Amino acid sequence: MENYSSTKDMYSFDEMEFTYDSAKRRSPALEELFSIIRYRDLIYQLVRRDIVARYKRSILGVLWTMLQPLGMMIVMSIVFSQLFGHVKGYSAYLLSGLIAWTFFSQTTTAAIHQIVWGGSLIRRIYLPLTAFSISSVGTGVVNLLLSVIPLLLIMLIVQRPITWAILFIPIPILLLTAFSLGVGLILSAFAVHFPDIKEMYQIIIQAWMYLTPILYPADIIPEAYRNWVLYLNPMYYLISMFRTTIYDGALPASDILLIGTAISLTTLLVGWVYFSSQMDDFAYIA
Amino acid sequence: MKPVIILENISVKYRAHEESIKTFKEYAIQLLKRNVKIKEFHALTNVDLQVNEGEIVGVIGRNGAGKSTLLKVISRVLIPTDGRVRLRGRVSPLLELGAGFHPELTGRENIFLNGTLLGHSRRELESRLPEIIEFAELDAFIDAPLRTYSSGMVARLGFSIATTWRPEILILDEILSVGDEAFRTKCKTRMAKYRDEGASTLLVAHDMNTIGTLCSRAVWLDHGEVKAMGPAKEVVSIYRQSQPVKK
Numbered sequence: 001m002e003n004y005s006s007t008k009d010m011y012s013f014d015e016m017e018f019t020y021d022s023a024k025r026r027s028p029a030l031e032e033l034f035s036i037i038r039y040r041d042l043i044y045q046l047v048r049r050d051i052v053a054r055y056k057r058s059i060l061g062v063l064w065t066m067l068q069p070l071g072m073m074i075v076m077s078i079v080f081s082q083l084f085g086h087v088k089g090y091s092a093y094l095l096s097g098l099i100a101w102t103f104f105s106q107t108t109t110a111a112i113h114q115i116v117w118g119g120s121l122i123r124r125i126y127l128p129l130t131a132f133s134i135s136s137v138g139t140g141v142v143n144l145l146l147s148v149i150p151l152l153l154i155m156l157i158v159q160r161p162i163t164w165a166i167l168f169i170p171i172p173i174l175l176l177t178a179f180s181l182g183v184g185l186i187l188s189a190f191a192v193h194f195p196d197i198k199e200m201y202q203i204i205i206q207a208w209m210y211l212t213p214i215l216y217p218a219d220i221i222p223e224a225y226r227n228w229v230l231y232l233n234p235m236y237y238l239i240s241m242f243r244t245t246i247y248d249g250a251l252p253a254s255d256i257l258l259i260g261t262a263i264s265l266t267t268l269l270v271g272w273v274y275f276s277s278q279m280d281d282f283a284y285i286a
Numbered sequence: 287m288k289p290v291i292i293l294e295n296i297s298v299k300y301r302a303h304e305e306s307i308k309t310f311k312e313y314a315i316q317l318l319k320r321n322v323k324i325k326e327f328h329a330l331t332n333v334d335l336q337v338n339e340g341e342i343v344g345v346i347g348r349n350g351a352g353k354s355t356l357l358k359v360i361s362r363v364l365i366p367t368d369g370r371v372r373l374r375g376r377v378s379p380l381l382e383l384g385a386g387f388h389p390e391l392t393g394r395e396n397i398f399l400n401g402t403l404l405g406h407s408r409r410e411l412e413s414r415l416p417e418i419i420e421f422a423e424l425d426a427f428i429d430a431p432l433r434t435y436s437s438g439m440v441a442r443l444g445f446s447i448a449t450t451w452r453p454e455i456l457i458l459d460e461i462l463s464v465g466d467e468a469f470r471t472k473c474k475t476r477m478a479k480y481r482d483e484g485a486s487t488l489l490v491a492h493d494m495n496t497i498g499t500l501c502s503r504a505v506w507l508d509h510g511e512v513k514a515m516g517p518a519k520e521v522v523s524i525y526r527q528s529q530p531v532k533k
Contacts, residue, residue: 017374018372018373018374019373019374019375019376020362020371020372020373021370021371021372021373022365022366022369022370022371022372023370023372038405039402039405041402041406041407041408042402042403042405044402044408045398045399045402045403045408046399048395048399049388049391049395049399052390052391052395053388053390053391056390056391056431057390121385121386121403122363123358123363124363124385125361125363125385125403125404126361126362126363126405127403127405190310193310193313194309194310194313195309196309196310196311197310200310280365283358283363283364283365284300284301284364
């Protein structure tokens with residue numbers, strides 16, 4: 001029986017011509033980065049699918065994205081405005097926090113759903129797996145930008161001045177995006193092993209929301225608890241940054257900006273490196 | 287002869303929990319009981335294979351012999367536990383027709399979604415769009431939502447997108463079972479054309495006559511190991527002789 005031509009022959013050609021060599025892989029995190037850049041059109045298609053498919057068969061279409069946080073804000077305003085009457089333009093305060101929080105909770109939850117949905121694909125075709133988390137965050141950004149419109153409307157109604165500080169808003173949005181992507185990547189790496197992370201995360205995120213000053217002002221938290229509830233809570237920095245530029249019409253304080261940036265970028269880096277290190281196993285498990 | 291696929295000493299070991307642990311809750315409980323045992327399953331063991339330019343190589347073996355695992359390693363879905371894979375050129379994505387199709391999107395929108403999942407850019411897809419639609423025979427329905435398509439129409443669209451670009455490495459898993467007889471013939475013609483143009487082919491089939499007539503060489507996989515490799519007719523006859531004994 002003849003084996004392949006001869007062992008000598010196997011090594012005699014120019015190795016540079018190979019387009020893929022499993023022995024010459026760079027670090028997984030870098031490899032994934034290059035791969036996702038090549039697949040950038042896929043991100044656009046996945047985001048487009050999420051948005052188009054969601055609204056295709058509804059009469060109000062994209063309006064829902066704006067009505068949903070608005071509806072929640074109205075209900076909460078009615079319930080809590082008695083309690084927090086001293087907050088000027090409470091509806092605007094509430095809505096600005098709610099929009100930022102919704103972005104975080106929706107995109108991280110979507111990242112888990114996407115990787116579970118993609119499970120059957122992962123086993124059949126090659127694709128950069130961070131695409132699922134990135135597209136979840138991408139869809140979230142579109143929704144976030146759309147819900148800024150009703151927020152501006154509420155600002156006008158409750159007569160809060162809109163200032164030039166709003167031009168700074170891309171920075172808090174970018175930092176929220178980086179943080180959410182990092183968390184989404186870590187969660188979806190877990191979710192490949194254990195799909196019930198989804199249910200567990202829903203409980204965590206509920207508790208986390210009430211521990212973050214979204215529907216109440218930060219100053220009602222007693223001094224003794226501030227370390228725990230505020231200063232160790234990444235979302236405190238990110239939400240207050242977002243809120244300051246719109247609701248307060250001012251630029252965020254430099255310490256909040258600094259800590260928020262450090263937290264977001266670290267989370268993204270850790271999430272990316274961790275996800276990439278786990279990635280090779282996904283096709284074995286999924 | 288240029289090699290387009292070189293597999294050296296490839297092993298794939300699946301690690302599974304001995305008891306099926308599906309949720310984090312179960313995992314935590316089993317972990318506390320110190321009950322987590324890992325079971326190893328060797329899907330491929332020390333497989334060497336070289337496929338040269340323009341060659342058609344058949345892969346035979348019983349179910350569970352590691353044929354699909356081998357194809358997954360070549361299409362980069364699985365990174366082998368051990369060994370080295372080298373590939374020259376693009377591998378056809380035939381393992382999954384119509385990956386990620388969404389029922390609410392139109393046929394045209396799904397071409398872009400599926401095409402980018404397979405690694406094509408939007409520009410590439412735009413330039414080949416008429417050709418894709420024409421081959422799938424869907425001119426009249428391309429802007430209708432996919433949920434209104436028959437299963438044959440969906441399969442035709444999937445096949446058309448997957449095969450519009452000529453790959454350097456063609457993977458054919460089992461006999462094509464897409465659409466009606468006429469469309470199947472059309473698919474086979476396209477595959478044959480790519481083969482003639484020099485694409486190397488890896489053909490997995492249960493029909494030994496197909497392997498014997500189409501392939502120049504064949505590999506027989508058994509329990510994840512290469513049992514025999516060489517001229518297709520020889521391997522097929524050894525394989526056939528071995529079968530009744532096992533019954």
